[in-house]
Amino acid sequence: xxxxxxxxxxxxxxxxxxxxxxxxxxxxxxxxxxxxxxxxxxxxxxxxxxxxxxxxxxxxxxxxxxxxxxxxxxxxxxxxxxxxxxxxxxxxxxxxxxxxxxxxxxxxxxxxxxxxxxxxxxxxxxxxxxxxxxxxxxxxxxxxxxxxxxxxxxxxxxxxxxxxxxxxxxxxxxxxxxxxxxxxxxxxxxxxxxxxxxxxxxxxxxxxxxxxxxxxxxxxxxxxxxxxxxxxxx
Amino acid sequence: xxxxxxxxxxxxxxxxxxxxxxxxxxxxxxxxxxxxxxxxxxxxxxxxxxxxxxxxxxxxxxxxxxxxxxxxxxxxxxxxxxxxxxxxxxxxxxxxxxxxxxxxxxxxxxxxxxxxxxxxxxxxxxxxxxxxxx
Numbered sequence: 001x002x003x004x005x006x007x008x009x010x011x012x013x014x015x016x017x018x019x020x021x022x023x024x025x026x027x028x029x030x031x032x033x034x035x036x037x038x039x040x041x042x043x044x045x046x047x048x049x050x051x052x053x054x055x056x057x058x059x060x061x062x063x064x065x066x067x068x069x070x071x072x073x074x075x076x077x078x079x080x081x082x083x084x085x086x087x088x089x090x091x092x093x094x095x096x097x098x099x100x101x102x103x104x105x106x107x108x109x110x111x112x113x114x115x116x117x118x119x120x121x122x123x124x125x126x127x128x129x130x131x132x133x134x135x136x137x138x139x140x141x142x143x144x145x146x147x148x149x150x151x152x153x154x155x156x157x158x159x160x161x162x163x164x165x166x167x168x169x170x171x172x173x174x175x176x177x178x179x180x181x182x183x184x185x186x187x188x189x190x191x192x193x194x195x196x197x198x199x200x201x202x203x204x205x206x207x208x209x210x211x212x213x214x215x216x217x218x219x220x221x222x223x224x225x226x227x228x229x230x231x232x233x234x
Numbered sequence: 235x236x237x238x239x240x241x242x243x244x245x246x247x248x249x250x251x252x253x254x255x256x257x258x259x260x261x262x263x264x265x266x267x268x269x270x271x272x273x274x275x276x277x278x279x280x281x282x283x284x285x286x287x288x289x290x291x292x293x294x295x296x297x298x299x300x301x302x303x304x305x306x307x308x309x310x311x312x313x314x315x316x317x318x319x320x321x322x323x324x325x326x327x328x329x330x331x332x333x334x335x336x337x338x339x340x341x342x343x344x345x346x347x348x349x350x351x352x353x354x355x356x357x358x359x360x361x362x363x364x365x366x367x368x
Contacts, residue, residue: 095338095339097338107338143337143338143339144337144338144339145337145338145339212339212342212343212346213339215342215346216339216342216343219342221338231334232338233334233335233336233337234337234338
């Protein structure tokens, strides 16, 4: 038959219900134009020679090893994971409360969601000592307070900004073990310090515009007596 | 012990249980020993168990089961809204609602304000103490 040019073709015979078409065989003969194909070909359907058989230029070699039992092949998985769905209460500039880790209780500013799904936050560093950091959405409370982040350019920050430096394969001898420990602490690379300053300067300007916001971000959150988390409005 | 607030037609009550919790309603009819018919301008007239009502001091002048329009006029005439909001009970409820709606930042600002106020009070007190000691 002539090759299909139109891509996926819809059937010309709509279903009344599954298995029953609207048009009969004779109607479909006319709809498909088979009479025109016959007419073009002198009263008979065109016949084509069978396609030449495709022979492999190199036939596959028989495998060297046949496993004793049938090996099950795992099903193919084409799923691409998506970044975690961001809660609707979290928008760029929202003040978040960190609930776990070194900075537990600190109030930080949310910047953006990275491609891995983690949230990029910053203290800002000068205000509460929290640097540019990734944090998981499950370990924060989103407050309703927002800071203006329109002046911040966040394009160059992504997950690879936060990967650890290359693996250290240091073989330590017994005697050198204790001395080497003291030299391990590396200074923070200048690139990270510049990145922090780049993000924080417009933020701090925006924060200073709102009264009390700076001391708010500097303070830690804690539950006091009588505060019921399920009744609190954040 | 004498009772001062009676279940009567025109008594304004506060719903203290159920779907209509926290609403002011007016008793427009008494159904039986336990139930009353209540109404208010912005709700559909319903029957409520008297146990779900807390009676207030406010009473308006209506006949049994008035039309909605008559009820609205009577409520306006008696100025129920202002009387309620100025009463100590009403004011307490308004403050409670406002406190419950504070955000984390608002609570922080409130804490700062309280500290400031108590600082001023303590200064004044210290001044007065000094004067009385001298």
